[in-house]
Amino acid sequence: MKSNIKKLTLENFKAFHFYEFKINSNNLTVLDGPNGFGKTSFFDAVELLLTGNITRYASLEADTVDGRSTVKGSPLTYDLSLPGTEVSISAEVETGNGIFHLRRSAIKADLDEGKGLGLNLFKLYISSNNGEWQEVANEAQILEKILGPGYKQNYRLFHYVEQENNTAALKSKGSTKQKKIDHLFDVGDYREKCNKIAAIKNAISKLKTAAKKEALELHKNELSELRQSVSNNTLNAEDIVYERLISATLQPWDLETIDTKPSIISSWLEADGVLNKLKKFRQNAVIFFNSKHNNSIDKSLRPKLQAIESLLRFGGQLDGIADSRKEVMRYDFAKSLTSKLENSLHQPLNLNFEINSDIFNEFNFGLDYKEFISAAASVRSIAESADLVELAYNELLSSRDTFITKFSNTHLKHNSSDCPACGYEWGTRENLLRQLDLHRISLEALVESNGKNLKNSVDEFKTKIASPILKILEHYIATHYHTIEYKRKLIALSEEQISYLQRLKYSYTSYRIDLSRFYCKDFSLEETLKIKELEDEVRLLYREVNYDSIEEYFQEFFEQIFLSDEKSVMQLDIEAINRKHSYLKLAYIRGTHIEIASKEAEVLKLDETYRKAVYLSKALEKLVEIYTDNLSSYISSVAKGIEVLFHVYSGRLLQNFQNGLGIFIETDGKSLSFREHPNKLHDAIFSMSSGQLSSLVLSFTLALNKRYAKNSILLIDDPAQSLDDINVAGFIDLLRNEFSERQIILSTHEDEISSYMKYKFKKHNLEAESIDFKRTLHV
Template identity: 25%
Template structure:
């Protein structure tokens, strides 16, 4: 239930009549200190409760009327506050004179007085707005404590320095001070009653203690949950051994889980291959085998060349010792020529003198770059195409959202036009208020005439009417009531239409906000996709041509590239072999039979050439051996992984990626864990059930003995039971100690304070009650688990701004969880006193998140602008009243219209 309107007349610094239309979700009052912000909340408190606690500090003591009337009001003027709540108007007023009498009434929507008098109004408020759980006798006081936070409450809480005073202050804020007093009084009555039945209750207490001791041993659980759990596990309670069957099931499931753990451990070691299937790994092994075989072949060729080279060196060494063997060299020369001719057939178009090896190396480098680009295209091609497809769909989605926004905006504009027309029409009916006031005045005159014998003379105009005076006054009253009724029906009809339009406007505003949010999310996703596309394109391995080729063609090109590299390496080895033979032949070219000296010189030269070639072949041999070791190690790793996979891969899963298989196994593993947890829970329930059955039999026997003793008690026992039941019910609501409610880690007070507290670190607020009516508020740290008495008080370890934050946190939590009334509003008087910028930002966020009707004031224009800026998306649900002051009497209440431009504001 929300507050719709507040009407003030000569109340405190509000001179004359003022109207606050509180029809928005959030209402802000801005004004300097002393301009009437606190008086605004005083008016709501006085109208609801008949008191203003910051002036009386007592709920029983009535407030001095001189405090609340405007100092410029004249004798005979009226001081009043009216609250329109739902379909009724609650009004509290008095006429300024000596010993003024306060009048309180409730009027219906037609401004007809429905209820009058303090007791009747209190009963009406209790029945209409109070919840069943609240104490009706102190309902109005509780409403103030749970819905309105005034400046004096915050200051009072901050300045308290004694544990008992702080407890009393918190009890006042939380609204259960009277409950605590009432419980204490009832305890005394209960003790007196117990004296009359002490003899019988002594026996009952003994049996009751035994039952409590037995009851503490009972385990609490839901029997229906037990039956459902056992049914789910296919366990029959009538079975002779449910426990054994559950343990048997658990053992089987644990064995299955161990098997799945082994499979998951195998897959954990295959993270590098999670995107590949078992078949892919087999193909990788075949490729590795080919590379190893080729490396072996190349190694054999190099070994053969080295062997030949060494042999030739040995031969030359021998020939140097024996020139007579020149003939044999000549024969070898002929043999070399034959081999050279055979190898030359493989290099018909190659110039032996050219940089053939360098050309092959260049070709190998080009192929390696090509392979890298192919691999890059293979791994990123799918994501790239997916991003492009998503990007192409965005314009259509964005256009659809923009069209919906335009449609909703047109409907919203049209609804606002209709709403303004109806409001103007409603304002033209304001004459009803003046007629109603006139009629009330005439009714008071009529009552006065009936009670006092005034000889037929009108007490207003002194006209003599004789015996017809009361009849004439009654006719005027009836005529006015008829006019009021006609106008009221029309206003009621207009109000219903306005309400429907306001609901429609609110719905359209929310719809536009949601569409704008969807548009923003869509644009953000598009930006992310474009960044991903740009990231792929910026890589130096990106090739636009390859990214638009089919994946199978990329795979084919990659295979062809590997074959080209293998062919080039083979040609490289053959060319080395040919070069070696040509060099050998060159050594034989100078061999002749005329001079042994010439032969020796040529042999020395040839041996030098062979030594150089040997060095080159040994270097190449090391490279080939390194490549071979790398391929062998890779093959061994893949072979081990393949063997481990063979144990866990099913025949139908050989073509599935390992990541898919792993997810399925993890899912099965999770299901087994859940089933084990259910079995453990079922075992725990079964044991509890067996224990409870034995305890229940003992309790039944004790209960029968208690019933025998209770039959001997008189009416005093029933009264004691009623009082005890009432006290237990109240204690369940508020807790034996304040700390029981406040220290729960998930309580609203702790959540609000953790959010609002700007201090870094792991510090927490702790409410410590050394005694039942004492409360210490200390600052604790995560590393401090015990020794609450040694923790520092917040009064000495927190700033005044933080203490304000703590008090506001307590109030917001109480309002959020209040079980006092049906009222759905929050009122806070200037919540940012003594707060720095960080505190103000935090409290601004908290106020923005409140979903109830929010009414708060501020003296800080920057904070007002901050709140409006952070809530710009819902500015149509916010209303601002600017208070202007003249000689401590408010002369103007300016309402800000957000339909106008923000610059004007």
């Protein structure tokens, strides 16, 4: 099928701002220019236009770009293009059905906003008769009309040989190489059916695995056990009636209608099931309650030793705490007042008392608080006055002595008899001195008289007031001295401690223990406590308990089933438990018969499924084998269609190959391999250099193209890069002689090879031209 590209226009695509390639040759067009000037971009543009993809870029993106990257923009856009412009590839394609104008484009702004290549943004358009571009809804239909059926698969297989990884197909596994050319033999649908049958077989095989077989056997064993469990039934349903065991709570096993699974009912009836546990609990209920009684005693009457000591020492006096507090206050008052009185009798100025008037009056001293304070204040006033007079007299005497001394010293040398204070004339100096001395004696007499007055007042206060009070106070202190520390400890108890001791007293009383027999008799902290005697009294309250008969679950049953009600437990009849056992056994038998019927149906279904799976798996396995054998035979026979071509082409390209000319292709329909010799076991790729592998891939591609191509386009990117001069000559001759009806577009960066190719084609009267890419980027 004729399909020639006549014109290719690139706009804002990669390195091209705008360029129109005119391809005038129907045979050979050589893309000239150094590496890096856009020759491979030309082939990328053709691939994107015709297939909607650039395979080498898509693979590179998948292998190297982090999908989490936030970098926006596509590498396919021209760097200096404006945001509102389009990135487009247009072509004029001449076919036997006429000329088609194709265009694939995308908005640059959309590409800039997206991440990655953005190949999905490129839409295909076709030009109508009036020259308007119309978007193609069904690309495959239009492109198959222009390029032939299977154009997408065939394009990279034998219409385009790229520069990168052009030996990848040959280096893949034999089965992979075979799958890449399956569509050439038109066996895709056939192999798809074969794969579907294999998939169905695999799905069915999962129904006949060892695990499924084991599960089936397990269900059969369960069914057998169910039948066995009800085979020895001796119960008479008419003799068994419902009766409720527990009145405190409603238990699932105590219902009249039992809808529970037989396996759960069976668990109720087991040796360690709820009914046998309940029976054992009832049989040992008295022992259990005795243990609870003992535990209650331990909790109530066996507190810590410190609490027992406080109870026995202070428990009998808790009601007298208020009186003890008053007595401690009186005692402290007596001690304080005694100290103050004794001190003030020696120092009358200290007769200033700040004391509790109520407590003072409670002592009955023979005078009340006000009278006492008044008497003390009177003595204190006299003491204060005496102090002031004595101070004034002493100061006057001191001043007089100083004055007389200075006067005498001043008048030693004269005999003046005039008084220096009042001016009175005493006649002689001796009379004057005598009179001054008489005044001193008078002052001293006044000071002595004032002291006697204070002493008399203090003695009177001591005799009439202080001494009687001190006597009463000393008697009180002596009377209460031995009990006061006990009472201090008693009143030091906190409200919490008092409350606790009261509760503890109540607990002992509730058990009819008279604590008064064990309390301290005296208000003494040294009295020996009757702790052991009290413990012996408590020990008499214990009940006999065999703790080996008590199980851990007894407490749980008592709380959850009987709501901690002893009466409900004792009302439970053991024979009633035995009857409940029979009732549940009958419910188990009825439920088991229903389960047996259900289990029989389930086992029947599983068994049928397993047997059918075994049968179908074998049948499908045979069918897959038939399909595979027929497919392999068909492919093997059809593959011979390129065997001769490949052998000839590889021989021309590998003219200096050490093992001779030509490579053999072998396939059994499952695996494809290349042999240097039919008797060789290893693939030829193991003994070839990179250049020879490139020649081999060219040979294989050209053989496929020659035999199976549906259009005349053949694109080869820089084949001379990995070929030596001899191979290049053979390659050009092969293209000229075998592919003269193809439109060949190939690239090279070597001017000599380009000229040689054009020369060889033109000598054969074939069209040949070149496009200088170095010039295109400078237009």
